Amino acid sequence: MQTGVVIGTVVATRKDERLIGNKLLLTQPVNINRKPVGEPLVAVDTVGAGIGEFVIYTKGTAARYAANKTDSPIDVAIIGIIDSIDIYSDVLERE
Amino acid sequence: MQTGVVIGTVVATRKDERLIGNKLLLTQPVNINRKPVGEPLVAVDTVGAGIGEFVIYTKGTAARYAANKTDSPIDVAIIGIIDSIDIYSDVLERE
Amino acid sequence: MQTGVVIGTVVATRKDERLIGNKLLLTQPVNINRKPVGEPLVAVDTVGAGIGEFVIYTKGTAARYAANKTDSPIDVAIIGIIDSIDIYSDVLERE
Amino acid sequence: MQTGVVIGTVVATRKDERLIGNKLLLTQPVNINRKPVGEPLVAVDTVGAGIGEFVIYTKGTAARYAANKTDSPIDVAIIGIIDSIDIYSDVLERE
Amino acid sequence: MQTGVVIGTVVATRKDERLIGNKLLLTQPVNINRKPVGEPLVAVDTVGAGIGEFVIYTKGTAARYAANKTDSPIDVAIIGIIDSIDIYSDVLERE
Numbered sequence: 482m483q484t485g486v487v488i489g490t491v492v493a494t495r496k497d498e499r500l501i502g503n504k505l506l507l508t509q510p511v512n513i514n515r516k517p518v519g520e521p522l523v524a525v526d527t528v529g530a531g532i533g534e535f536v537i538y539t540k541g542t543a544a545r546y547a548a549n550k551t552d553s554p555i556d557v558a559i560i561g562i563i564d565s566i567d568i569y570s571d572v573l574e575r576e
Numbered sequence: 577m578q579t580g581v582v583i584g585t586v587v588a589t590r591k592d593e594r595l596i597g598n599k600l601l602l603t604q605p606v607n608i609n610r611k612p613v614g615e616p617l618v619a620v621d622t623v624g625a626g627i628g629e630f631v632i633y634t635k636g637t638a639a640r641y642a643a644n645k646t647d648s649p650i651d652v653a654i655i656g657i658i659d660s661i662d663i664y665s666d667v668l669e670r671e
Numbered sequence: 672m673q674t675g676v677v678i679g680t681v682v683a684t685r686k687d688e689r690l691i692g693n694k695l696l697l698t699q700p701v702n703i704n705r706k707p708v709g710e711p712l713v714a715v716d717t718v719g720a721g722i723g724e725f726v727i728y729t730k731g732t733a734a735r736y737a738a739n740k741t742d743s744p745i746d747v748a749i750i751g752i753i754d755s756i757d758i759y760s761d762v763l764e765r766e
Numbered sequence: 767m768q769t770g771v772v773i774g775t776v777v778a779t780r781k782d783e784r785l786i787g788n789k790l791l792l793t794q795p796v797n798i799n800r801k802p803v804g805e806p807l808v809a810v811d812t813v814g815a816g817i818g819e820f821v822i823y824t825k826g827t828a829a830r831y832a833a834n835k836t837d838s839p840i841d842v843a844i845i846g847i848i849d850s851i852d853i854y855s856d857v858l859e860r861e
Numbered sequence: 862m863q864t865g866v867v868i869g870t871v872v873a874t875r876k877d878e879r880l881i882g883n884k885l886l887l888t889q890p891v892n893i894n895r896k897p898v899g900e901p902l903v904a905v906d907t908v909g910a911g912i913g914e915f916v917i918y919t920k921g922t923a924a925r926y927a928a929n930k931t932d933s934p935i936d937v938a939i940i941g942i943i944d945s946i947d948i949y950s951d952v953l954e955r956e
Contacts, residue, residue, distance in 0.1 A: 482808040489663035496656030523577040533667035539839045547839035554634045554642035554655045560839045561781030568774040572818035584758040591751030618672040628762035649729045649737035649750045679948040686941030713862040723952035744919045744927035744940045767903040832934035845934045846876030853869040857913035
């Protein structure tokens with residue numbers, strides 16, 4: 482899974498009907514310091530994530546399981562809201 | 577899912593027969609300001625998207641569900657036409 | 672799907688037996704102006720593509736459907752030969 | 767599979783219930799010299815990996831098999847702890 | 862599929878039990894001139910590849926088919942040993 486921040490919402494009236502009922506959240510992939518990495522994705526929300534929240538998202542078939550819509554066109558879903566991350570970055574220096 | 581703009585059509589007479597009946601749209605991945613990101617993809621249209629439209633596309637197995645052709649060689653499909661995106665980009669600065 | 676040009680053939684005597692009977696074509700991913708993008712892939716041919724042809728290829732599970740070998744180790748397949756692409760690149764400037 | 771180092775833990779109270787019972791480890795992809803490559807991932811632990819350990823992780827459907835949760839939203843899992851790597855890098859020079 | 866060179870072996874005593882019996886080969890992705898591209902992967906061997914050999918590898922679900930372990934955490938496998946590649950690179954210049 483990867484970390485992101487919800488930065489907006491996407492409105493699409495004409496869309497695959499299997500997306501109806503799912504909120505589409507514009508999700509910016511970020512690193513652990515909340516700095517943007519790459520371009521925003523359009524993710525389905527499965528945990529009630531709000532604007533500005535630091536989230537965990539998943540991709541591919543995993544996203545369809547997250548949304549409980551295994552035969553849908555979903556390929557990105559938000560599956561958790563991050564409370565905290567404990568980082569021990571010095572471990573990269575030790576050998 | 578990701579955002580793109582339809583920039584053309586692809587004609588291929590000799591192709592996998594399971595692609596027959598699907599419009600092949602040249603789709604440029606773009607960021608939320610409609611600026612190109614990477615190279616165009618060949619996507620199957622499932623929502624009646626036209627040239628110049630700002631769309632949502634999906635990849636992998638999700639694209640075969642979108643096209644209702646689960647046993648086909650499709651791996652990219654357009655699944656929605658974007659009406660609007662509401663962006664709250666200042667959320668990346670707060671912590 | 673993505674666009675490529677067939678630039679060669681790969682010979683491998685010792686290989687997974689499920690690849691027997693499939694031509695392995697060295698396929699250079701290209702952009703719509705036929706300029707190389709990234710490194711060549713080893714693709715299974717499913718449409719009779721020849722050296723120098725401008726093709727559409729697919730990746731992942733889609734490639735196994737293309738080859739009609741769903742339980743094989745194939746993950747890239749050529750599925751169409753491009754006759755022409757109509758591009759309306761000015762649509763990226765309009766908003 | 768790819769190589770990484772466990773650099774932290776992620777706490778998320780609000781999350782997909784199928785993640786309950788799985789430790790979420792912040793995993794930094796690294797090269798064979800343990801130098802960071804790209805951004806950290808959130809991986810499910812399946813082998814009792816600890817902070818600072820040099821691990822093998824897998825992605826996609828493979829990660830759900832690793833966790834023995836095939837219908838879950840998991841897409842990255844740690845599946846081995848590396849004891850040693852024997853490298854013969856001179857083979858790249860020979861032809 | 863992609864091309865690589867086997868540059869080493871990986872030893873992991875603590876690992877997913879479904880990996881037992883599979884040799885884990887450190888595989889450097891290379892271009893057609895055997896120059897490294899990106900970072901080494903940990904691949905399961907399915908064709909008896911040795912150190913220094915120029916190989917074809919596959920990723921994702923295809924790798925589990927290659928290893929005949931469809932419910933395992935494998936996501937990269939070596940599936941062929943390259944005897945020769947015939948390249949007609951001038952085809953990229955013609956139009």
